[in-house]
Amino acid sequence: MRGGRPWDAWLVGGAVGVAGLLALHSAVPNGAGRLGSLLETFLPWLGVAVPLLGCLAVLKRSVAGLLACLVPVAVWLWMFGGLWLSSPPESYDLTVVQHNVADDNADPAGTARALRSTRAGLVAVQELTPARRPVFEDVLGASHPHRAVHGTVGLWSAWPLSDVRPVDIRPAGFPESWQRGLRVTVSAPGGEIAVYVVHLPSVRLGPTGFASAARDESAALLGARIADDPADRLLVVGDLNGTVQDRGLGPLTSRLGAPPSGFAFSWPAALPVTRIDQVLGRGVEVTEVSALEATGSDHRPVLGRILLR
Structure with a gap:
């Protein structure tokens, strides 16, 4: 020995x-x-x-x-x-903050104020309940007067929105009331950009392993939609319930670019060990994603910086 x-x-x-x-x-x-x-x-x-x-x-x-x-x-x-x-480039054209605000959030107003304080031009949220929607409208209304909400996902914008459409990413067997996809066109200062706000199904770890079949099916549906979208500039922001390395999201992430710097672990909020909240792009460069301080949610917000091409 x-x-x-x-x-x-x-x-x-x-x-x-x-x-x-x-x-x-x-x-x-x-x-x-x-x-x-x-x-x-x-x-x-x-x-x-x-x-x-x-x-x-x-x-x-x-x-x-x-x-x-x-x-x-x-x-x-x-x-x-x-x-x-690596250090991201200092220049960028716009910012977006992405946050699953949690449907059981005990302080939605505080969460909305935290998102407003980032001064991001776009604020994307998931798990937005009808009861809490007026709170976000009240807090974000002045700084982000343009908004689009469908089901439990929403986007607040400092710039005008148009061509608002729901995006059906329901896996087989999910009810029609399950609405977690939205597409809008944002008239940003550097030009128009299509923005998808999404929330893929949750995954569970149990005795039978990692249950991600529904999420994977939803990712494939969204990936097909992205492939058919004619927009030259496109962003996908949302809670994907998976990392960019996870092959289950491959039909989606293979069509999009991920930021080259920053781990930005976002979940769970108390002690984040993985990033399942994503900002991904096509025809634009997501130069950086960083995790922010915890709010009343079980996720941390992430801030993405975008360079338009």
């Missing part, structure tokens, strides 16, 4: 295993239990295993184990170093 050699195989194997899961996450099967999607939801957190392995290697005096830890470090930096280290 003093030389550490009995631990070498275990530590080297653990380090290589972590690197393999990071680099080859798409090879993890997504059949029963959707384990692949579950892994991809928390993929950056695999990096936590590296310092643990490194400390164990030091304790066991395993030089081979310590050197092996460099492999997952290199893979993690290759995959996520840009999000962690």
